[in-house]
Amino acid sequence: MSVGEAVTAAEKLRRSRAGSRRLHKAAPTIFLAPAILLLMVFLLYPLLSSFRLSLLDWNGLGDGARFIGLQNWVRLAHDTVFWNSAWNNILLAFFSVVVQLPIAVVLAVVLDEASKGSRLLKILYFLPLLMSSVALGVLFKNVYDPNFGPINGILGAMGLYSWTQDWLGDPNFALGSVIAVVCWQNIPFYMVLFLAALSSFPREITEAARLDGATGRTIFWRLKLPHLQGTFRTAVLLAVIGSMRYFDLIYVMTGGGPENASEVMATYMYRTVFNSFELGYGSTVASAMFLIIMVIAAVSLRISKRFETEV
Template identity: 80%
Template sequence: MTVATHRAEPVRRRRARALSSALAPAVFLAPAVVLLLVYLLYPLVDSFRLSLLAWNGLGETARYVGLENWVRLAHDQVFWLSAGNNILLALFSVLIQLPIAIVLAVVLDEASHGSRLLKILYFLPLLMSSVAVGVLFKNVYDPNFGPVNSILEAFGLYDWTQDWLGDPHLALASVIAVVCWQNIPFYMVLFLAGLASFPRELNEAARLDGASEITIFWRLKLPHLKGTFRTAVLLAVIGSLRYFDLIYIMTGGGPDNASELMATYMYRTVFSSFQLGYGSTIASAMFIVVTLIAAVSFRISRRFETEI
């Protein structure tokens, strides 16, 4: 063995070790990457491809129509109504769910007696399936036998009784109330996790200095939760823009498309009207809308975070 070959041996070993150390993570990540490509990236790209076709999804007579579906979408009033309803749902999800969740998280974080039982009780709505919640509140809102109108009648408020899910002016608001009721526990737990890292010594020191609970919340706890708050805003916005199940169970998008969302409209277009090409156009537009609004929400939440 020559001197050059002898010196090259350690170099080869180092290269082999570096290659094996680089391959090991790739081998473990490969199944997850394959699943993401097959079940996420491919359907996303294929939906844009299908949006260029006129096809019922059953036969092989798909016809290329170019941007005809997109032109139709631009003039589709039902789609823009559903997009507006999605934005309203996202807005009220942030304005209603997050403040209530923060207050509950702070109260439960400070509670010493019975806090575990209260956490379980507050978390119960999230454990129920959306189908069960939808069927439950469909009966709660029933204009003839539902407890909402029965309670109003018991207090003599007969003029306040309504057809909550049958009135186009009330259907969306009624469903948004149920959506908030079901999802507040999730954000409550998220904020509780954020408060778990809040230093208790700082809390006690502020109390010794005479700070009130409201001052401690605004000056100490809320700034501590700014990162958690940004995450909660993004989750609430993205989740609201993709919402489907509860609306579909309670109203089906009605009455007269008053509670229609982009997801329910896409579902009805594909599986009721058998317009797979146009339904794929709606799905692709959903992706674009969700991405843009999520990016804007991220920018706004970051600016809000710097101002706290």
């Protein structure tokens, strides 16, 4: 092979390697492009469109949209119903974390330790999550019915007539009644989440701890609970975000009433757009809802991360 041919072959090899490196670097972009495109179409564009509509005074029909700048945002800042609904969302998120997650952890540990009948128990515990939220809302509207519902019926049969209430019609009890149903429905989800995390816990460690005389309580607090730190952090984040955008069950059970006692941001946004036909202001509520959820999710993530490192 002559010198010229050797140089040409070396140049071709260099170009081939350079092309392979470029293709290797471009591979992540190529594979991520469909997902990025879908996110832009179904997430980024609606989000930007919502912020754009928040600057308009428009009922959503025809060409009567009028640009009003930040007037909708000023109105939102003084809207007591919106801030009350945001507070209700915060209460829902708080009780979702302090009620759902501890019960879910206990059920997961019990099912993880159980041998006989554990499969049947898993199915029974998981049934609430399999039910449609709309069907569940209709069911519990009848359960809470002040005249024919089983709750007041049982209280009346026990002679506790003073305890009977209009659970969904009384502003003092409506939100709590709805939160109880929300927690009951979503506990199975977190139970399965913790159960999956416990399945990766080495059985040898549990057996060794028992041989050393450790009780079940000690094994749970000293070994299994630290093992669940990462899962618990994820569960907190999911519970908070899910609670901040909850809609269907509350809308079916109370519609946000009575007297806005069980109103949450999603139901208020829905009523503003589809009942009052204020698309501009409803978009403002939706945009504010997004910002609030982002802030609360970031704070929850930071707090749970700090708790994880401390524990």
